[in-house]
Amino acid sequence: MFIRYGYEITIHCDNPTALVCLLSVHEDRAGDLLAPEATFTQPILPISTYFDMFGNKCRRLLAPAGDLTIWGDATIRDSGLPELAWPNAREVPVSELPDDCLVYLMGSRYCETDRLSQAAWDLFGEVAPGWTRVQAVCDFVHAHIAFDYMQARSTRTAYEAFGEKVGVCRDYAHLALALCRCLNIPARYVNGHLGDIGVPVVDPMDFSAWIEVYLDCGWVTFDPRNNIPRIGRIVVARGRDAADIPLVNSFGPHVLKGFRVWTYEVDGAPPQG
Known part of the structure; x- marks a missing residue:
């Protein structure tokens, strides 16, 4: 099956504010993406990426004074099966x-x-x-x-x-x-x-x-x-x-003005691009 997921987050900063965002799919699922995640900001800003000590993908940017919208969207392959139970699994000393x-x-x-x-x-x-x-x-x-x-x-x-x-x-x-x-x-x-x-x-x-x-x-x-x-x-x-893993870590005050998340099954394999 194929699942489309994404988010749209709008914040307001009174002053330019450094942000670190943990919003991208984890690297252990990157191979299941039909295409790289689309990530945009409004206004358009330079973004750098690094991995933290836990292996999470972090996006680093400087929010300007005023409103900032961060938007991401992608489609991922999934088995479509419920998670398995492991009733015979044992604790490790x-x-x-x-x-x-x-x-x-x-x-x-x-x-x-x-x-x-x-x-x-x-x-x-x-x-x-x-x-x-x-x-x-x-x-x-x-x-x-x-x-x-x-x-x-x-x-x-x-x-x-x-x-x-x-x-x-x-x-x-x-x-x-x-x-x-x-x-x-x-x-x-x-x-x-x-x-x-x-x-x-x-x-x-x-x-x-x-x-x-x-x-x-x-x-x-x-x-x-x-x-x-x-x-x-x-x-x-x-x-x-x-x-350890806030969605948006701001190094200064901000106000959340908008928040939207979507996750739903799509029919067939959408075109990549």
Whole structure:
């Protein structure tokens, strides 16, 4: 199948402001693109690209004073299959983990492992380790937090979400991440596009957050917000938590004036160009 995805974001800056944007599809899906992503700004600005320490593609630019619109669009191939479960996957002892997994065991800005460790072991210490334990964490988080977009708060941490029992997809992800790390299971934060293919219509669309957990079969996707296998997940960026991978990181104040996201299946292979 083919999925068209994209975004249009408009911000206002009172003064020229440096930006770093993490909005492009992750390099591990670049080979599935029918053509390179189309990316434009209005007004037209020079943009440079680099990769951060987590392997995410970052676009760097200087926003002028006034309004700036950033627009991106592409079509990507996808298997069209729901994500697989790996019920026999096992946890990897910390002493045997790859070096680059260790950072995903540590506490981070939004994931206070020190404050949640006792709760994690009380809740899941007796659950069979491996995929079953991670799924138990996601089941708990899915039931524990009530989704409420009107109560979204950019500063809410995993510990606060645990206590407040309300949040949006990033809060589900942060709490599940923190609980997994408390249980010595490496877990990382992911954001990207997730449309409504195979599920009830989602309107308006937004970027989504989920998690990946390291087991003996490698990195495995879990989604405590939706908690069911989904079709057409498109990774944009990965990090320790949302602080590592903001969609737009501005080095100065800005005001969001417009935000639009699209992700939908298209029939046949669109022309490349």
